[in-house]
Amino acid sequence: MVETDAFIDEAVAGIREEIGDAEAVIALSGGVDSSVAATLAYEAVGDQLTPVYVDTGLMRKGETDQVRETFSFMESLRVVDAADRFFDRLAGVTDPEAKRHAIGEGFIDEFETVAREVDADYLVQGTIYPDRIESEGNIKSHHNVGGLPEVVDFDGIVEPVRDLYKDEVREVARALDLEAVIAERMPFPGPGLAVRVVGEVTPEKAAVAREACHVVEDELEAYEPWQAFAAVIGKATGVKGDNRVHGWVVAVRSVESRDGMTARAQEIDWNTLQRIQSRITGENENVARVLYDVTHKPPATIEYE
Known part of the structure; x- marks a missing residue:
């Protein structure tokens, strides 16, 4: 298991070194992975970070209001209503991998739009180790790994919890004093309800x-x-x-x-x-x-x- 205090110190230092004096946006979904990544990044670079929550129309019931409430301390939080754009992307798409890629490209478009507005050079994500294993092993593409387009308009993508398993991320969340509604909540897939609908969404x-x-x-x-x-x-x-x-x-x-x-x-x-x-x-x-x-x-x- 991860030694949480040491991990937090190393992760914060690593984010600070990688981003430097630049601006960054973080993909914030409300799940424990992205919430831990957001908290670490905020500790590292503070107001240089713009959290971006994209409401794809594929989120859990009440998710958007929960994110607004939980992360209200981050004054730069952006909530983007992109449901119509995501459903347009998914119209007629039935293949699971094609859906994941369409969603990954949609997320990147939304993050790049905000990044241009705030002049951000870096994207922070809550990718964890199983995401990478399943994408690299051809089990399925994750929207934030194999589902990303080949070219993205960022100088770098920062993934502070990329080597952790879900239970280790939860340990870090508790050490960061994140609310139980975040630290203990069930996993929710990045593509959201799109992978809980067989066929066209x-x-x-x-x-x-x-x-x-x-x-x-x-x-x-x-x-x-x-x-x-x-x-x-x-x-x-x-x-x-x-x-x-x-x-x-x-x-x-x-x-x-x-x-x-x-x-x-x-x-x-x-x-x-x-x-x-x-x-x-x-x-x-x-x-x-x-x-x-x-x-x-x-x-x-x-x-x-």
Whole structure:
């Protein structure tokens, strides 16, 4: 495990040395990885840093308000409403890798736009070790690693937690006194709900996934999963009231893991699963079925795309 105090000192010094007197922007998502990277970078260069949170329309329920509240102490925080631009990029795209690349390019465009406004030369990211392993090993591209375009308009990309696993990042978050809502929250994929929608991503599918994920996180909190969520995986026939419907199929997934490299599906009480399906189908008239995914990693990945 990482020795947190030594790591923090070395990371701050490394960021300060790499950025120098230049301006930098940081990709801030609200997750623990980017939050730790932002806190380290802010400690290193202070007002030279502009945190940029991009609302892609693919975020968790309430994420944007949570980020505004948590990072209000950073006066330079920028919240960018880019949902329409991201859905335009994803229109007609069904291949998982193509989706990840479209999202990676979209993020870079948004960061470069802000960087030009503040004259920033560096981009700081919360890339962690499993992101690099999965991208370099051709398991899947991460939007902030293999999903980046080949040419970016920055002098350098700074990744202060690139050699840490998720559990080590959490240790650093606690040492930095980050709020539990950040330090202990479940992982959320950089491409957001786009990888929890099989096939083309639309505003409707994203909205269904967002509400279903909220239900799953709420109902499974007591199980303390490493990650729990819902994904929209297709359509099927159902009955609501006296009417036949062709509605969305939602898959629920809850896993235990140490670092995300491997994972085991959790055993969930039947009554809890029934409560989840009742809420998801009851709160969204367009959902016809709810399934529970019992597959471990491997052979499956944790996320769907």
